Every structure is written in C-alpha cells, then in structure tokens.
Amino acid sequence: MAGALCLIQVLPSWLHIGTSGAPGSLGQVTSIVLSCLQVIVALGLAYYYLLLAASLLRRQAPGSHLLPESAFAIVIPAHNEETVVAKTLRYLQAQKYPSDLFDIYVAADHCDDHTAQVARENGAMCYERSEEPQGRKAYALQWALKRIVTSDKDYDAVVIFDADSQLDPDFLSAMNRALIQGHTVLQGKHVIARPRENRFSGLADVDMRLNNLLFNQAKQNLGLSCRLMGDAMCFSSGVIRQHGWPAESFGEDREYGLYLLTQGIRIGYVPEAVSFGQAAPGWKDASAQRLRWYRGVFQIRRKFALKLLKLGLGEPNWAVLEQAVGLLLPSFSTLVSLSILVVGVQWIWASLGLLLPQPVSIGFVLVWALFPFLSLWADRAPASAYRALLYSPLYLIWRLWIGLQAMIQGRRVRWVRTKRYKDIDLPTPEV
Secondary structure, rough: HHHHHHHHOOOHHHOOOOOOOOOOOOOHHHHHHHHHHHHHHHHHHHHHHHHHHHHHHOOOOOOOOOOOOOOOOEEEEEEOOOOOHHHHHHHHOOOOOOOHHHHEEEEEOOOOHHHHHHHHHOEEEEEOOOOOOOHHHHHHHHHHHHHHOOOOHHHHHEEEOOOOOOOOOOOOOOOOHHHOOOOOOOEEEEEEEOOOHHHHHHHHHHHHHHHHHHHHHHHHHHHHHOOOOOOOOOHHHHHHHHHHHOOOOHHHHHHHHHHHHHHOOOOOOEEEEEEEEEEOOHHHHHHHHHHHHHHHHHHHHHOOOOOHHHHHHOOOOHHHHHHHHHHHHHHHOHHHHHHHHHHHHHOOOOOOOOOOOOOHHHHHHHHHHHHHHHHHHHOOHHHHHHHHHHHHHHHHHHHHHHHHHHHHHHHHOOOOOOOOOOOOOOOOOOO
C-alpha cells in the first residue's frame, strides 16, 4: 500500500485543487491523500468483484467411483478441551471410510483438565505435551507431527482438525479422491454450526461463507492457491516430512500456506469435505479471538507481502502475485471504511478537488454495500444469513476497533483459549 501511495503522489497534475492554498497547503495535501485512497478503494473493489465473479464458475465435483486408498493420520491439537473433544472423536469414528485406513491422534498441550483421559476413552491415541514453548497452536502441531511422521506407521496424508470439529461422514472420502488426483495440500469447507444461536454467530456465519466463497472456491476456479483456515486441512505426508510446520505466528495456518506457496506448492480446495465448527459464544470471547487473528495478519504481512511480490514478479507466477496483492491491500472492512471516509470529506469540504468526483465516490460506497448480498446469493445462502447483515455496520465497527487494538498492543497480544459450547449435539447447519 505504501508503494501505491508513493506512485500516486508523483502525479499531482491529475488533481484539481479547489482551495486557494499554495503547494504544500492543507488542501493540497488532503486532496493528494484522499485521491490515493480513492485509487486503493478502486483496486480493492476490482479485486473482490473479480473473486466474486470467479466463484460463479461452478466446477463439477470429482467422481465418487475411486476406491479408498489413502491412509490418514488425523491430528487434533487440544488445550483444555475435555468438554468438546469426545463429540469430535465420535464424529471421526462415524466416517464412511475404512476404519483400518485412519488413526486419530490428540495432542493434549499443557492441559490441566481431563482432555487426555477423555481422548483415550473415546478411541484416540493421545500425546501429552508439557514442554516449552507454549501459547501457540503451532507449537503443539510441530511437536505432534514430528512424532507421527517419524513413527513406524506409514501414512499417506495428515488431516488436522480443531477440537470442536463435527464432520460430514464423507469427509475422508472426499479428501481421498483429491489426493488420488495428485493434490498434496488441501483445505476442506469449514462451516459455522448453530448460526442462529445469537447475533454474533449469525455474522460469523456470513463471514465464513464469504471466506469459503472468495478465498477458496474462487481461487480454486482460477487455478490459484487457496487459504488454509486452521481446521479441515489435509497434507500429504511427504509435504510434512520435507517442510515440517515452520509457522509460529498467531495466524500459523495462513502463514504455513504462504510458506508452502514460496516452495512451489499450491493449496487446493475440496468443498465436498465439510467440517462444522463453533463460533465464539459472544462478542467478548470473539474479541480476544479476533485480536489474536489480527495480530497474526500483521505478522504475516510483514513477513510475506514484499517477498511474495518479488517472487511473483520474478517468475512470473500469478498464484504468488495474487497472494501478494491480497496481503498488500487493506482488509475488506478497512476498504469499506475508507470509501465512507472519502465521501464524508468530499461532502464536508465541497471545494476540495479529488481524482474522482463525489458521485463516483458515492458509487463506490453503494457497490461495497451491495457486495455481501451478491456474495450470499452466489453462495446460495439461506434467508437467515441475509437477516444477519442487518447488524453488519456494528460488525464493521467492531472489526475496525479490534484491528486498531491489535496494532496498538503489538507484541503484547497473547493467546487466550476461546470458550466453547459444552459437549452437546449441534443441529446440522444449512450449508
């Protein structure tokens, strides 16, 4: 983004300054800055609507005639998850896949409850970790994966789930088909269970639908690299043996996907492999979770944005370039807020001349407002998802506030376990 600002600042002749100030005046500086923001907003609109259009290219699901061949090691990192892990293990054992072709491992990481006992009682092999460092999901994964891939068991692939995951019975079969077709790293479809539980869960459901649609389905359709999402991830054992799990940020899943892309490995998407997970119970718990995620995004941007841009331009490689653009652009909520900011300044300061006139800026705001509705339509979402959008302005403000807090706190952000619902049956959501 900084590079875009510098580029636009060398083109002040585009701007008609409606104030009487000399060069360097408040009016000229404001005009240049806001014109730069208009360009950034326009680029963001083009990027998101391109992904939306690409998501409409429905691809035929792979055939189901392929026989089970892949042997899976299923890994669940867990910190004090005794209330939910039993249900997850029962869902795994109910898979429509030969039971002799998958084993389940729980990595009980610094637990002071009965997670390990519950895991063993429900048929899982449990590794208990008490060594340092702690406070990251990545540490438990690094530790557990090293033991699994160096054991005497010969697995074709490793699948990683959250402790509260509840799977479609055909999950492993869908992943097996994708692996047989030559994919080495795959992301399943993560869906929010109980989206009607409260206002926040409804908004989280909308957010997750858009993530699946834009950052996975659309990119899969375009032949780009999809986004790892922490749950329902599948890796060939060869990838884990060669690369381990070097990611250590608060966004270790996305970080690992970008690292693999720098090694020439693209992430594929398998929408038929569905995993249902819980949203945070409410705004307070979600704030701590989102603070950690945003801190992870900032860490990832610093580490990968320019590296991917240089790598993508050097080859050239469209999949790498697209990920660089995604990191350099502001977030969706920030782009919407910038659009509203520009319109507000143009309305208050009518004499200020910008690169694009006020009607165009207003059009940007309207097109942004239309975007989530079009995305839900493309996702064939139920009516409840549209109703959740009534609270989207509150959700937008909340996300901006959490992002600001992540910037201010920086390294002081700490991992906090997200509260779960107790071990209860979740109704099957509308996918």
